[in-house]
Structures are given as C-alpha cells and as structure tokens.
Amino acid sequence: MRKIPLQWAAFALIALSVLLTGCSDKLQWYVVSPATETGRANLLFMLGGLKYTLLLSITAIVISIIIGLLVALPGISKNPFARGFNRVYVEVVRAVPLLVLILWVYYGLPIMLGIAINVFWAGVVALALSDSAFEAEIFRAGIQSVDRGQIEASDSLGLGYIDRMRYIVLPQALRRVLPPLGNQLVYMLKMSSLVSVIGMEELTRRANELVTAEYRPLETYTILILEYLVLILVVSAGVRWLERRLEVKDGR
Amino acid sequence: MSQSDVSAPVIELKNLSKFYGSFQALDDISLNVAAGERMVICGPSGSGKSTLIRCVNQLETHDSGQVIVNGIDVGKNRKALREVRTNVGMVFQQFNLFPHLTVLENLTLGPMRSRKMPKDKAVELAQHYLERVRIPEQADKYPSQLSGGQQQRVAIARSLCMEPKVMLFDEPTSALDPEMISEVLDVMVELAETGMTMMVVTHEMGFAKKVADTMVFMDAGKIVEQSTPAEFFSNPKTERGRLFLQQILQH
Ligand SMILES: Nc1ncnc2c1ncn2[C@@H]1O[C@H](COP(=O)(O)OP(=O)(O)OP(=O)(O)O)[C@@H](O)[C@H]1O
Numbered sequence: 001m002r003k004i005p006l007q008w009a010a011f012a013l014i015a016l017s018v019l020l021t022g023c024s025d026k027l028q029w030y031v032v033s034p035a036t037e038t039g040r041a042n043l044l045f046m047l048g049g050l051k052y053t054l055l056l057s058i059t060a061i062v063i064s065i066i067i068g069l070l071v072a073l074p075g076i077s078k079n080p081f082a083r084g085f086n087r088v089y090v091e092v093v094r095a096v097p098l099l100v101l102i103l104w105v106y107y108g109l110p111i112m113l114g115i116a117i118n119v120f121w122a123g124v125v126a127l128a129l130s131d132s133a134f135e136a137e138i139f140r141a142g143i144q145s146v147d148r149g150q151i152e153a154s155d156s157l158g159l160g161y162i163d164r165m166r167y168i169v170l171p172q173a174l175r176r177v178l179p180p181l182g183n184q185l186v187y188m189l190k191m192s193s194l195v196s197v198i199g200m201e202e203l204t205r206r207a208n209e210l211v212t213a214e215y216r217p218l219e220t221y222t223i224l225i226l227e228y229l230v231l232i233l234v235v236s237a238g239v240r241w242l243e244r245r246l247e248v249k250d251g252r
Numbered sequence: 253m254s255q256s257d258v259s260a261p262v263i264e265l266k267n268l269s270k271f272y273g274s275f276q277a278l279d280d281i282s283l284n285v286a287a288g289e290r291m292v293i294c295g296p297s298g299s300g301k302s303t304l305i306r307c308v309n310q311l312e313t314h315d316s317g318q319v320i321v322n323g324i325d326v327g328k329n330r331k332a333l334r335e336v337r338t339n340v341g342m343v344f345q346q347f348n349l350f351p352h353l354t355v356l357e358n359l360t361l362g363p364m365r366s367r368k369m370p371k372d373k374a375v376e377l378a379q380h381y382l383e384r385v386r387i388p389e390q391a392d393k394y395p396s397q398l399s400g401g402q403q404q405r406v407a408i409a410r411s412l413c414m415e416p417k418v419m420l421f422d423e424p425t426s427a428l429d430p431e432m433i434s435e436v437l438d439v440m441v442e443l444a445e446t447g448m449t450m451m452v453v454t455h456e457m458g459f460a461k462k463v464a465d466t467m468v469f470m471d472a473g474k475i476v477e478q479s480t481p482a483e484f485f486s487n488p489k490t491e492r493g494r495l496f497l498q499q500i501l502q503h
C-alpha cells in the first residue's frame with residue numbers, strides 16, 4: 001500500500017522525461033534553470049504561488065467540511081422536509097460548474113449583496129460551496145454506514161442526539177470517510193487552479209504570467225505539472241499516515 | 253426498590269400491540285415484572301420476543317396499549333424516555349460495543365454523559381463492574397481485541413455501570429461459540445443472585461431452570477403460557493409449549 005504513490009510518481013516522471021526528450025531540440029530549460037540567475041528568479045516566482053494554492057484549498061476544504069456536515073445531518077433525519085432540504089442543496093450545488101460558480105461569486109455576488117469581495121475570499125467561497133455538496137454526500141454515506149446496533153446501544157444508555165452523534169456515530173463515520181475526504185482535498189488542490197481566472201496569484205496564475213513574459217509554455221507548464229504532482233503526493237502521504245494512525249488506535 | 257411500593261411492578265405492559273406494516277408482531281400482550289423478579293421469555297423464531305423486550309425501553313415503539321416502567325408511561329411521556337432508559341440496562345445478541353472506544357471508555361461514557369458523573373467516579377465504577385464480570389485486566393483494550401465471551405461480559409458491565417433497576421437481555425449467548433456461553437451465563441446467574449430484576453430472552457433452558465421465577469412462552473406475537481419454570485418444564489399447559497420444549501430439549 002505505502003509504495004504505490006512512489007511507484008506511480010516514478011512512472012509518471014519517467015513517462016514525462018521520455019516525452020520531453022522526444023522533443024529535446026525544442027526544449028529551452030534556461031527559463032527555469034536553477035543554474036542561471038533569471039532561471040532561479042523564474043522558479044521562485046512560480047513557487048511563490050504555492051502559498052495561495054495551499055491557503056485557498058485548506059481554507060475552502062475546512063469550510064466545505066463544516067457545511068457538508070451541516071447539510072448531511074438533515075439528510076439522515078426522519079423529517080421529510082429536512083431530507084428535502086438536503087436533496088435540493090446537493091442537487092443544485094452539484095449542478096453548477098465550478099468555473100461558473102467562481103465567476104458568479106466574484107462578479108455577481110457583490111452586486112447582489114452590495115459588498116466588495118476580494119479575489120481570495122471569492123475563490124474560497126466558490127470552492128467551498130461547490131465542494132460542500134460532495135462532502136455532504138460523503139458524510140451522509142459515512143453516517144449511514146454506522147451499524148444500527150451502535151445507535152441502539154447509545155439509546156439504551158440514555159444518550160441524547162448530540163452525545164450520540166459526537167461520541168458514537170461521527171467518530172466511527174469519520175474513520176470510514178477519511179479516504180474519500182482525502183480525495184476531496186486532492187481534488188480541491190487541483191480545482192483551486194481555476195481561481196486563477198479571476199486573478200488569484202496561485203500556482204497556475206504565476207505560471208501563466210511567466211509564459212506571457214518568457215514565451216516558453218512547454219517548460220513552464222511542465223514545471224507547473226511537477227509542482228502539482230509533488231504537492232498532491234505529499235498530501236496523499238499525509239492522509240494515508242492519518243488513516244494508519246486511526247487504525248492503530250482502534251487496535252485493528 | 254428503596255422507596256417504591258414492593259407490590260408495584262417495575263415493568264407493566266398493558267394490552268400491547270405492535271405492527272410492522274400490516275404484520276402484527278405483538279398481539280395484545282399484558283405482563284408485569286415485579287422488583288427482583290427474573291423472567292425468562294422463550295418461543296420459536298419470529299414469535300416476537302425481541303420486539304417485546306425492545307418495546308420496554310422503546311427501541312421499538314408500540315402501536316397500542318401501554319408500556320409503564322417505574323411508574324412512567326413511556327408511550328405518552330417521550331420526554332421522560334431518556335430518564336427511563338438510564339434505569340433500564342440492555343444487553344444485545346451482537347454485543348454492540350463501541351469499537352472505537354476502549355473497554356474502559358465503553359463503560360464510562362454512559363455514566364459520564366447520561367448521569368453527569370465526574371470522570372474519576374465513573375472510572376472507579378467501571379473498574380468495580382469489570383471485576384464483577386471478571387475481566388479487570390482488559391480495561392485498556394479495544395473490543396476487537398477481546399473474545400466474544402469477553403465482549404459480551406463487557407457489554408453486561410457497560411449496562412451495569414448505569415446502575416439500572418432492570419436488566420433486559422436479548423439472546424445474550426446466541427452469537428457466542430459454545431465454549432464461551434457458560435462464562436456469560438455464570439455472570440448472569442451471579443447478577444440474578446444480587447437481586448437484580450431481569451427480563452431475559454434465551455433458549456438456554458439450564459439457565460432458565462436455575463434462575464427464573466417466571467417463564468413466558470410466546471408464539472405468533474402472543475403470550476401462550478406464563479408459569480413457574482417447574483410447571484412449564486414438567487407439565488406445559490399447551491400443545492405448542494410441549495412441542496417447543498421437545499424441539500429445544502432434543503439438542
Ligand atoms: N423491522 C422489522 N420490519 C418488519 N418486520 C419485522 C421487523 N422486525 C421484526 N419483524 C418481524 O416481526 C416478527 C417478530 O420478530 P422478533 O425479532 O421479535 O422475533 P423473535 O421472537 O425475537 O425471533 P428470533 O428468535 O428469531 O430472534 C418476525 O416475524 C419478524 O420477521
């Protein structure tokens with residue numbers, strides 16, 4: 001299990017280098033060469049976007065997990081109106097393309113609410129909103145996968161709804177949804193690149209700006225791919241580590 | 253038992269009926285369980301034993317009739333339900349331990365959250381009951397690290413930590429390997445000897461003969477016979493009871 005992302009990364013790197021050596025005469029690595037001063041400056045400029053890619057994705061995923069949970073809970077209620085709210089939210093939010101949502105939040109929402117919204121928060125709101133529908137479905141499935149007997153045992157101990165959720169259902173559900181939550185985080189890191197269209201200075205925007213200045217799209221975008229690849233491999237490893245830790249804690 | 257009238261039953265079921273859709277699982281059941289009484293309920297599969305016992309703490313809601321526990325009508329008084337449940341322990345066929353909590357945490361959760369007991373008191377109580385079920389050394393393990401018999405004893409201890417007035421058991425040994433059944437039954441016999449009021453669904457007729465004050469035989473959602481174990485085992489009043497005993501004692 002542990003070796004898979006590494007093997008995959010190695011394979012991807014080999015494939016990429018084979019692909020690139022095939023057109024070695026067209027490659028001009030000087031734009032991003034750590035050996036030259038401009039190359040170093042260009043590299044640092046590109047890496048400078050990392051901070052916002054991370055900040056955007058992490059802020060958005062935290063918010064979307066909270067919204068997702070709040071939307072999932074009515075989804076498992078006995079009340080048909082609560083369940084209806086859950087369905088409508090999930091179906092509507094899931095139907096809007098992320099890029100469209102980003103544009104709408106950045107250009108449309110300020111007009112509707114009469115307030116200014118900066119690029120960063122527009123990005124966060126759009127990413128979080130869009131992702132929350134998926135989080136809600138993940139949490140609903142996770143909660144429903146907890147055995148009925150657990151709920152009966154908690155009822156028979158006289159625990160109320162909040163205690164039952166907090167101590168019995170959610171801890172078990174959370175362990176089960178960790179892999180799909182990890183997926184969503186990876187997805188979020190990638191989707192944050194779309195926020196570049198409204199001018200967020202994250203990884204993709206920086207690469208675009210460098211391409212405009214240096215006219216070396218192949219080299220620049222190749223580096224951009226590597227940036228995302230490394231970032232996501234590190235995050236995946238982190239999620240796996242967390243999963244293993246929780247498994248050890250259960251004594252399984 | 254301290255203040256309440258000795259004659260007042262702990263559990264009163266009056267004309268209880270329960271439907272699953274159009275299927276009637278309980279048919280006009282009336283039954284009293286007095287303080288300190290040990291009642292064993294038996295009957296063929298699907299006769300409604302689980303449904304009956306689960307109506308007592310309202311894991312199943314009934315459709316008509318009354319369920320009165322410690323004088324509280326739980327059908328009418330939903331707000332008192334949690335209070336009632338803290339006084340009624342339940343042991344399940346599948347144990348239903350909380351797999352993500354240690355044995356000790358399984359035992360202290362109820363007292364701490366439902367009875368607002370401080371942690372050190374709850375831990376003390378938990379250790380006391382773990383000793384009662386003879387597994388004090390397993391406190392820090394997780395349920396998955398224990399044998400079935402040990403898990404069921406933890407489940408019994410978990411219920412006892414609520415210091416309930418009644419204990420309900422729904423086939424507590426049916427999911428166990430044969431060699432583990434007696435360790436659980438021993439704990440239940442000891443519990444009976446302390447004077448605990450018990451309602452036990454089981455096919456363990458040895459246990460019934462040993463501890464039961466009252467035998468209840470159910471079939472098709474009805475109580476067919478209710479008598480002392482001596483009567484029931486030597487001379488069942490109904491043909492259905494006789495047949496059931498024949499089948500179960502053959503094994
Ligand atoms: N949730 C349910 N939905 C529909 N029917 C149910 C449900 N639970 C139980 N029943 C039916 O009600 C009847 C009584 O079930 P119950 O579980 O009380 O029987 P039991 O006497 O405990 O049987 P067993 O010895 O197999 O545990 C059975 O016919 C069963 O199929």
Ligand SMILES: [Mg+2]
Nearest residue numbers: 301302303423
């Ligand atoms: Mg049953």
